[in-house]
Amino acid sequence: MKLTSIVPLLIGALLSIHNAFSEDLTGAGASFPYPLYSKMFSEYGKQYKININYQSIGSGGGIKQLLAKTIDFGGSDAIMSDEQLSKAPGKILHIPTCLGSVVIVYNLNIKDELKLTPDVISDIFLGKIKKWNDPKIAELNKGIKLPDANISVVHRSDGSGTTAIFTDYLSKVSSEWKNKVGTGTSVNWPVGIGGKGNEGVAGLVKQVPNSIGYVELIYAIQNKMNYAAIQNKAGKFIKPTLESTSKAAEIEMPDDMRISITNTDSPDGYPIAGFTYILVYQEQKYDNRSLAKARSLYKLLNWIINEGQKFTTPLHYAPLPEAAKKKAQALIQSITYDGKPIE
Amino acid sequence: MSNTYLKERRSESVFKALLLLSSFIIIILLFSITLTLIIESYPSIKHNGLSLLTGDIWDPVSEKYSILPFIVGTFLTSILALIISTPFSLAASLYLGEYAEGKRSSRLIKAVLDLLAGIPSIIYGFWGLMVLVPVVRKFEELIGIPPLGIGIFTASLILSIMIIPYTTSIAREVIKLVPQDIKEAAYSLGATRFEVIRDIIIPYAKSGIFAGILLSFGRAFGETMAVTMVIGNANYIPKSIFAPANTMASVIANEFAEATSDLYISTLISLGLVLLIMSLIVNSIGRFVIMKLYVK
Numbered sequence: 018m019k020l021t022s023i024v025p026l027l028i029g030a031l032l033s034i035h036n037a038f039s040e041d042l043t044g045a046g047a048s049f050p051y052p053l054y055s056k057m058f059s060e061y062g063k064q065y066k067i068n069i070n071y072q073s074i075g076s077g078g079g080i081k082q083l084l085a086k087t088i089d090f091g092g093s094d095a096i097m098s099d100e101q102l103s104k105a106p107g108k109i110l111h112i113p114t115c116l117g118s119v120v121i122v123y124n125l126n127i128k129d130e131l132k133l134t135p136d137v138i139s140d141i142f143l144g145k146i147k148k149w150n151d152p153k154i155a156e157l158n159k160g161i162k163l164p165d166a167n168i169s170v171v172h173r174s175d176g177s178g179t180t181a182i183f184t185d186y187l188s189k190v191s192s193e194w195k196n197k198v199g200t201g202t203s204v205n206w207p208v209g210i211g212g213k214g215n216e217g218v219a220g221l222v223k224q225v226p227n228s229i230g231y232v233e234l235i236y237a238i239q240n241k242m243n244y245a246a247i248q249n250k251a252g253k254f255i256k257p258t259l260e261s262t263s264k265a266a267e268i269e270m271p272d273d274m275r276i277s278i279t280n281t282d283s284p285d286g287y288p289i290a291g292f293t294y295i296l297v298y299q300e301q302k303y304d305n306r307s308l309a310k311a312r313s314l315y316k317l318l319n320w321i322i323n324e325g326q327k328f329t330t331p332l333h334y335a336p337l338p339e340a341a342k343k344k345a346q347a348l349i350q351s352i353t354y355d356g357k358p359i360e
Numbered sequence: 361m362s363n364t365y366l367k368e369r370r371s372e373s374v375f376k377a378l379l380l381l382s383s384f385i386i387i388i389l390l391f392s393i394t395l396t397l398i399i400e401s402y403p404s405i406k407h408n409g410l411s412l413l414t415g416d417i418w419d420p421v422s423e424k425y426s427i428l429p430f431i432v433g434t435f436l437t438s439i440l441a442l443i444i445s446t447p448f449s450l451a452a453s454l455y456l457g458e459y460a461e462g463k464r465s466s467r468l469i470k471a472v473l474d475l476l477a478g479i480p481s482i483i484y485g486f487w488g489l490m491v492l493v494p495v496v497r498k499f500e501e502l503i504g505i506p507p508l509g510i511g512i513f514t515a516s517l518i519l520s521i522m523i524i525p526y527t528t529s530i531a532r533e534v535i536k537l538v539p540q541d542i543k544e545a546a547y548s549l550g551a552t553r554f555e556v557i558r559d560i561i562i563p564y565a566k567s568g569i570f571a572g573i574l575l576s577f578g579r580a581f582g583e584t585m586a587v588t589m590v591i592g593n594a595n596y597i598p599k600s601i602f603a604p605a606n607t608m609a610s611v612i613a614n615e616f617a618e619a620t621s622d623l624y625i626s627t628l629i630s631l632g633l634v635l636l637i638m639s640l641i642v643n644s645i646g647r648f649v650i651m652k653l654y655v656k
Contacts, residue, residue, distance in 0.1 A: 077618035099619070109595055167506055174593030174606075176618025198421065202618040205419035209511060210604040211593030213614060224493060289540075 040313040045072040046079020046092025047178055049117055049233060050293045053334050054092065057325045061317060069211065076178045077202060083109070083296050086304055089314055091296040094178025095202065096275045108299040110348050111274050113292040113322050116335040118262040120237045120244040120289070122222050123229045125149065125164065132157045132254050135190035135280070135288070138247070141168055141229060142187060143194060144208035144357075149227060164227060171221045171230030174211025176202035182291040183231050186279035195199045222349040235260065235333040251284040261287035262335035274344055290335070297319070302355045311354040318349045377572050394636065401630030407623055411467035412630065418595040420615070425627040427634060429597045433605035434635075436512050437587060438580040440601060441519035446573060448520075450529035451570075454557060456528070457535030477525035482517075485589035488518040493590060500602060508592065511604045515591040519583060530575060534568025535561055567649050574646035584609040608635045 044054075051073035058069040074082075076093040084105055094117070102109060110212050121138065123131060126250035137153050140146040143351040146153060149163045173180045181202045186354050198204050210225075212218040217235040222230040223240060234257050237244045246254040255261050265286030295318065301311035322337060322345045329336040337345065352359055405412065406423055415426030452469065461468035489510075496517070497509030538561050546556050562569075584607075592604020593614060608631050619625045 075617040077620045080620065117445070155491075169506070169508060174588070174610075175614040202620070203420045203615050205417065205421065205424075209594065209612070210508060211595075211606075213588055213593070217589070218473065220489065221510070225497075225510075250570040 023197065039307050039309045041069045041070070042089045042310070042314055042317060044079075044090040044092060044295070045074050045082045047076045047094045047293055048073035049094050049178055049216050050114060050334070052235075053115060053329060053332050056328050056332060057321060061320055061325070063080050065316075075176070076181075077176060079298060080296065083298075089297070089310065090318075091318050092293065092294055094291060094293045095181045096277065096294070097296070107303060109296050110299050110352070111292075111294045111296060112318055112322070113274050113337060113341055113345050115181075115326070115329045115337060116262050116266055116278075116290055117199065117230050118234045118257045118265070118290040118335065119179055119186075120234050120257045121229065121247065122219065122232055122237050122242040122257065123245045124222050124224075124226055125243070126226075127161050127163070129158070130256070131161070131243070132248070133245045134248045135186075139187050139191035139194050142170060142172075142206075142208070143191070143197070144170070149314065156256070160332060165200060166227040169225050169228040170206075170209030171195065171218050171225065172206050172209050172211055173214070173218055173231075175213050176295075177214075177219075178202065178291075179215065179231065179233055182279060183289060183355055185277050185291075186289045189277075189280040190357040202357050209339050220224055234259075238333055241316060246286055249284075249286060249288040250280055250282055253284065255285065255287045257287045257289075259330055259333065259335040262284060262290045263338050265290035266338050267294070270344055272344060272347065274341070274348065292341070300353050300356070301359070302353075308354050308359075311352070312359055315359045316353055318352075320344075320349050322349070397629055397633040397636060401626055401633045404623060404626035404630045407595065408627065412627070416597050418611075420619070420621075420624050423621065425623075427608065427627075427631050429595055430606050430608045430611050430631065431634065432597050433512065433591070434581060434607040434609070434638075436598065436601065436605065437515045437519055437607060438577055438589065440512065440516035441580045442573060442577055443525060444516060445520035445524050445527060448606055449524045449531060449572075449576075450569065452524070452528045453531035453535055455560070457485075458557065458561060460510065461536065473528055475523040476521070477529075481583060481586040482589075484518050484522055485586035487587060488514060488590045492517055505600075505602055508602075508604065510590050510592045512591065512598055512601045515587045515605075515607075517599075518590055519580045520587050522586065523580050526576040526579055527569075527572045528622075530572030531565070531569045534565040534572075534641070537568070538564045552597040567652060571646045571649040574642055574649065578642040578646065581639055581642060582609055582635065584613050588613055608632075 051071065054071045060069060062069055071092065079091035079093050080097060080101060082088045086106065097109060121133060125131070134157060137157065139145060140153065147167060148165060149168055150165045155163055179321050181200065184198065184200045184215060188200045197206065210221065212221040215232045218230045219232050219236045219240045219242065220307050222228045223242065242258060248254045249255050263279040264283050265288070267283045267286065268278065270276050270279055274292070278290055278292065281290070297314060297318070301314065322342055326336045350358065403423065412425060412427055414428065414648055415424070416428055417424050417426055418429060431538035456469060457468050492514055493509035496505045496514045500507040500509065511577050543556055543566070551559070587607055591606060591610065593606050593610065594604035595606050595611070598605040612628050612631055616628050619628055
């Protein structure tokens with residue numbers, strides 16, 4: 018047996034110790050929605066007297082575990098690739114639960130808010146713009162005295178969904194980025210230093226003068242950092258907020274919800290945003306799973322996209338807009354047990 | 361022969377067999393870890409070939425992998441850490457083994473060193489990031505290089521503090537082993553204390569001290585958390601000792617959780633294999649030197 022298949026099994030075995038009751042559920046995956054899921058699952062658990070266990074092991078880990086069928090649902094910030102889906106033992110649904118955005122944080126001794134365009138951001142992260150007083154930045158920020166200092170780029174050192182969203186955005190707005198670097202949870206950064214985790218990047222940006230980096234919105238708010246307004250496709254400079262993040266999803270979406278909403282067409286949407294998903298098998302009868310368990314999962318998913326949404330804003334997550342909620346609802350309705358829909 | 365005697369003999373041999381079994385399990389464990397790493401890294405070695413060791417690009421997106429930048433980063437940080445820490449650990453071990461042997465101050469320093477060795481590495485990393493990084497940044501500003509504060513130099517500083525207890529305790533033991541009569545003979549010929557240290561103690565204990573340094577090297581080699589936090593995690597071959605870089609251990613810690621493609625995982629495992637082999641070599645040399653010392 019391969020090591021890569023033994024490890025998920027072992028973790029699965031450990032997780033399933035908690036899984037004594039037939040309606041209890043186990044999930045694992047993305048760390049970005051973990052604080053929200055903890056809150057949601059504890060509230061839901063209290064109300065319906067079941068245990069839901071979620072381990073934040075990263076999106077990649079969540080996908081691996083789901084493919085190994087050791088968990089009831091996976092959490093992922095990234096859309097599964099066609100290659101990954103083709104390896105899956107059954108059809109997997111992507112159910113969006115909320116939205117997050119990646120913000121550009123910086124450490125500059127200026128009072129006013131920095132404005133950045135897609136061009137400038139990609140040039141900075143490509144290492145082509147090296148100084149803060151570069152004419153390209155100065156032109157966008159008239160009236161701000163930018164220092165004659167080198168820009169220190171900070172990126173994530175660990176593989177992460179945040180990096181995936183950010184590099185996906187850069188690949189869309191810059192063909193040079195697309196050809197040279199590309200999109201992924203870890204990429205070959207042309208410049209900069211790496212910090213481990215959102216907290217690592219936030220920590221480095223706060224420490225290193227004249228630095229720039231990217232973190233999830235919640236970390237910028239918690240650490241009281243400055244973050245930039247970014248020009249979106251419609252030409253507006255958008256400050257990342259929960260509202261502008263939700264608005265990024267107000268576009269035409271496919272029924273399976275596997276869509277990247279970075280560089281959104283939505284006129285008031287913040288351009289570096291993305292859904293976070295719960296991944297489940299559409300056909301719930303596999304590996305001796307009981308109907309009770311399938312029904313429990315179905316009820317939970319329904320609750321998350323409806324009542325559960327009220328927990329998003331207080332924890333700085335952007336709630337699903339109506340259109341996305343409808344599509345998510347339709348996906349949940351399509352879940353079956355032994356070929357029959359679940360009630 | 362009485363029955364009890366036979367019974368005792370039997371339980372004795374069962375006990376011995378159990379002990380033997382436990383020892384064998386340890387050997388089997390090391391062997392199977394190595395074997396697993398070899399098997400799992402085979403796809404990467406087959407796909408990347410020699411470019412795994414000769415190239416300088418680590419690009420998970422286009423699946424081009426070379427681990428040379430991390431080997432360089434690992435060696436640079438570890439060797440630099442040894443250069444920084446050795447004078448201090450040597451001085452401390454001389455003081456403990458020769459000057460203050462048996463005194464109260466010696467017991468205090470020993471206790472503090474043991475405590476240093478017991479601090480979890482994440483605490484070192486945290487302290488490095490909060491305290492050492494700003495200091496190094498000030499220094500970098502003074503000498504006129506980009507003031508990042510993190511990089512190989514900072515990582516080496518942290519590592520050197522972490523390995524001081526290891527070198528010191530081994531060196532102290534071998535310094536204590538230097539026979540009293542040789543030292544006394546030297547004193548009786550009119551040698552000063554410094555001359556005794558330089559001409560008697562150091563030559564006598566040098567292989568032991570060397571072994572201690574090598575064991576510390578092995579420790580610095582595999583250190584992960586503290587290094588990850590201050591080295592800057594840049595995946596290219598560093599151009600100076602102040603540049604950000606990355607080590608083998610910290611790349612594995614950073615990227616394993618989100619690695620999805622089979623080749624990517626296999627390459628990270630091959631990185632582990634290289635790390636294991638190098639640590640084994642360093643440790644074996646250290647043990648060999650110690651063994652030679654005790655035979656003498």
